[in-house]
Amino acid sequence: MTSLEQSSLDQTSGGRAAGEQREGLRPVPYRGGGFRPVPIRLIGPFVFLAIVALWEAGSRSGVISNLVLPAPSEAFEAFSYLVESGQLWRHLSASLQRLVIGWTLGTALGITVGLAIGLFSLARAGLLPLVSALFPIPKIALLPLFVIWFGIGEGSKVATILFGTFFPTVIATYGGVDNVDRTLVRMGQSFGLSWRSIVRKIILPGAMPAILSGCRISASIGIILLVAAEMIGAEYGVGAYILMAGSLFATDQLLAGVAILSMLGLIVSWLIGRLERWLLAWRG
Amino acid sequence: MTSLEQSSLDQTSGGRAAGEQREGLRPVPYRGGGFRPVPIRLIGPFVFLAIVALWEAGSRSGVISNLVLPAPSEAFEAFSYLVESGQLWRHLSASLQRLVIGWTLGTALGITVGLAIGLFSLARAGLLPLVSALFPIPKIALLPLFVIWFGIGEGSKVATILFGTFFPTVIATYGGVDNVDRTLVRMGQSFGLSWRSIVRKIILPGAMPAILSGCRISASIGIILLVAAEMIGAEYGVGAYILMAGSLFATDQLLAGVAILSMLGLIVSWLIGRLERWLLAWRG
């Protein structure tokens, strides 16, 4: 046995063979890499611009008939007119107000009910089947009843968005509560923390990632439902604008409206991303 | 130091104190339990029945006006009429056909595109922004264009469902591919498995749980979109039935239709549950 002292004289040597001459040396074959898509800058915007350019060219040359699809420039013109005439703000503010109120109420109620289902056996047994049965009901189907229940004013519009955002929030919240690491809860109990403390300091922050991703989903559902909500007696609103454009078959306005919704979706998703980065900074 | 031999004579003794008499003995306080809702049998059906019974009583006594909500028995009568007249099957088969074709195509395309986005940098950079931008567009907004693009026959209905199911499937699939444990992929590479083998034997089964939960979501979206899809020129179909009931303000038929969709959702979700149990049996 070579003692440690002996070999430690030889501190820089990598063992007996380093430096030695050998025949038949060949590098090990490389077989790693891949399966990890890396971001390629500018491809995204490039593809987007290319599609728009091709589409514009197709429209101008008549390959794409105006009936099938208006040129992007026409949609942009419709959008510009909206901006210039100040109508954009009118539509947008009406829609945003509905969205904010409906989404806030739906989310707040959804988190409350979701927490109850996540924490109490009775709430889970009684409410979960109801939630599962009501969740998949299409909201447009209920519009005629919503008019009777909530009137044709803001009530029914807000209610549509509220109903649409309530159910996914419930499901995300109780799923989040279920997934909170139970050893953390046991830890809290073992230190004699009160029930309230455990819920407030362990369960809620632990379920927060799931709740926020539920918010992301419910926000996009809310935006999608703007169109359905504004089917009933809405004069202003992006959804109402799209419906009007659709019923007049003004496809340029229709596309402009759809683009506004799409941008609204991106902005809301960005905002929730900020919120996530702030509330979930601990995830690093 | 007591040697091992010594103490092992005393094999059943729990140490010096067991059995000893002590004063001031008290049990340790119990502080565990809870935070784990347990299923309570029969509460779910009971709550459901109670709601229906209350509602029926309310309708009969006139507390709930017929205008606000028809009695459950009326909705059930409308449903019975559908069954007896054989219309149910006509509506259901029309809808199911659209659902199956649209969902199958949308899911197949979605899995393909999702895999491409999950595996190739170029596909990810080029397609992902497009998918993110198009996903939140409400399908009802595009109906007028769908009519032009796909006609008012089965084309536009299938296309609506296809578009609705395509995007969530893409997102679920590429998310699933991203979440496949990379050490498994490295393992495959380290054993010299071919690219095809790695995709087929490691990536795909690894992404399967995510793909199936995507299917669950896309199936309920497909069912919800039946109403929107059947807005255009559909004579039969559950969605068309609901729309007709809505336009005639025949709320009993409306509720019957909504209940049919709800049950359809439960059945599809049960089927996917079976599929999951079969394909994901390895999760135990």
Next chain:
Amino acid sequence: AADKITVGALRFTSHAPSFIAFERGYFAEEGLDVTFEYFQAAQPMAVAIASGDVDFGITAISGGLINLAEKGAIKVVGGGLQEEPGVDGQMILVSKAAYDAGVTSPAQLKGKSFGITQTGSSFHYIAHKIADKEGFDRSELTLRPLQKVGAIIGALKTGQIDAWAIVPHIAKPLAEGPEIEAIGMVADYIPAYQVTTVFTSTANTVDKPDLVKRFLAAFSKGAADFNAALIDKTTTEEEAEALVQLLHKYVNNDEPYEKAAPSIRSGAMRINEGAKLNMASIADQLAWFQSEKLVPATVTMELLVDPSFVETD
């Protein structure tokens, strides 16, 4: 103080009397403080009256409206638009493809497809009346519910449906285009067709008959102005122009005036003087709805109409 009322409106010329009555102060003269509630479609307006959100509405008689009347929620109280020989009324349109294939008159519509918005809409009724008069079975005309006027236009332009019928201010520009041809008039199939009616909640007819009377009075003045300027053309051109300008505030206001004015003018149809109601036409429509099982057989004219407010014939 003036009574506050809400009037449901579509941004169509058929609602012109309300707009005129509002702009020219006829409502105010009757002591009515009117606010308009705008709708995209007629059916929700009927529901809104039932729910009490709106006091008065003007729209075609639809299945939804009758069903709400059957639930005791609303009543027809007056007449609106009516088909009349000599005045351009609703037109029957076919796609170019169908026209070229020989559908040059409504008689050839047998076996063709016909666009409607929804089951139980006025389009549905018109289609069946055409089939009845031309003597083929109603089921020989394939109905295509497309929800929205825009969708029907798109489908007709691309030849996906063969035929449709619509009010002139929409029909005329379409027929001038290359994709669509006009082949007949609805008036030839449904004489004295009471296209739209004025209706209100049952509660109003019972509790506030006076309010209903005052509304109808103001509405009638507006209708008289409208008919004089655009139908009978008994006014000066300046006055007609002023009226069109007034209406442009409400109708087609997203288009520049120059573009909107001709379509407002060409779309004008007679509004019943004094909101007179053609009971025979309404009875015929009700009978049709019942024959198609779209409304319960128990609905009677008494449930649907309160004829005590206007002249009937």
Next chain:
Amino acid sequence: MDLLLRGITHRYGATEVLNGIDLTVSEGEIVCIIGPSGCGKSTLLRFIGGLERPDEGEVLLSGEVPAGSLNPLTYVFQDFALLPWRSVEANVSLVLEDHPLSAAERETIVADVLERTGLSDFRKALPRQLSGGMKQRVAIARALSVRPAVMLMDEPLSALDSQTRELLMDDLVALWQRERFTACYVTHNLAEAVRLGHRIVVLSRRPGRIRTVVEIDRDLGAREAGDPKLDAVQRELWQLLRDEARAADREIADDVA
């Protein structure tokens, strides 16, 4: 304060997990509990801490709770059980917040325990920024902050790599020499048991019974790696456990696991 276990027997469904456990933990001693996988060590510790109740038998306390002890029976968990969204100091202060202490008192206690565990430089760090060893030190600091009468430690070092484990064992010995805490220390690792235990309780395979109790009366501070007597005890323990460990290893979990 002493801890007495009397005739603890427990079943989960059809499987008997523990059978007739009698044991005493006296003040100031560290009792190590070893046994093969699944023999019920963690279950036993949960009974001792009052987080679960045994089917039969009782866990009793005798003697006065030391003055100032906020939480007499305090756990240290294998996976640290730190709240990832709280900094080191907030994780410690969490367990003080439900007690009637002023903010200043709390602050003093937190500063004190962080000082004693060498964590003062890490006050503001989040758990994810720390190595496993530091995380477990935070958990120990948190346990110390409530001045426990008995520490219940469930494999506190198993989640750490072997070098960190060595470092933490040294820390625990130093801590015991200063504070003379009482502990129930569950472990798989015989070297740990021999290094830290005043008494070592050997459990049999499921259903866990006490097979033997080994007393090692050499002072913790005097135990050195390579001590032939300790090595001998460790080897004998391994002889005792080897077959059962192998049997536990070769067990197939049934499908409803």
Next chain:
Amino acid sequence: MDLLLRGITHRYGATEVLNGIDLTVSEGEIVCIIGPSGCGKSTLLRFIGGLERPDEGEVLLSGEVPAGSLNPLTYVFQDFALLPWRSVEANVSLVLEDHPLSAAERETIVADVLERTGLSDFRKALPRQLSGGMKQRVAIARALSVRPAVMLMDEPLSALDSQTRELLMDDLVALWQRERFTACYVTHNLAEAVRLGHRIVVLSRRPGRIRTVVEIDRDLGAREAGDPKLDAVQRELWQLLRDEARAADREIADDVA
């Protein structure tokens, strides 16, 4: 077949991970690589297996690949890397499926390696039904099935509890005595290194440099727990590593971890 590393240096972004590593692994020997956390041991092993390429330096093979070796450089991973959806035998056969073997040949190889690792009774079991020790045995059987020239083992026992670790060390020694496999064995655990290594390469903290290489020429089969010479080597290695291990432990991960 021998393995030669020449001047391996690597950087991830701004951090230098490895610096000038020269090393040879000769046929039939087990080279253990030890070092504090984060010193680049796993990275080095990835370079050796061709899964990643170093910024500088090269990894070379010399001599003939043994006849019948399907995958000369074969890994055994810390977390087993078994496909959870495949049974034990299917996990082994996975790595044979891409080679031109008949089904019967494949079946023979699978049966043979399962027999040699004592897994024949577990052929149809799914990974989730197995204990950690059995999972790692499956991974070793899988590695053996491709007749590797060199086994690259990255902390193969760290995920196991200490009793299972003992059992598996015994198994590995027995296996080496039968098969005389060549291996690069990365570990944190000095006891493991002293038990299994013919040579032990000690790396410094990041950037990893070779600090020393210790040769232990006692036969693996003759190494017993409690052997004073081995204990002495282990203690000296610990002296060498302790301060660096402590420093590595006290490192705060920066926020962008």
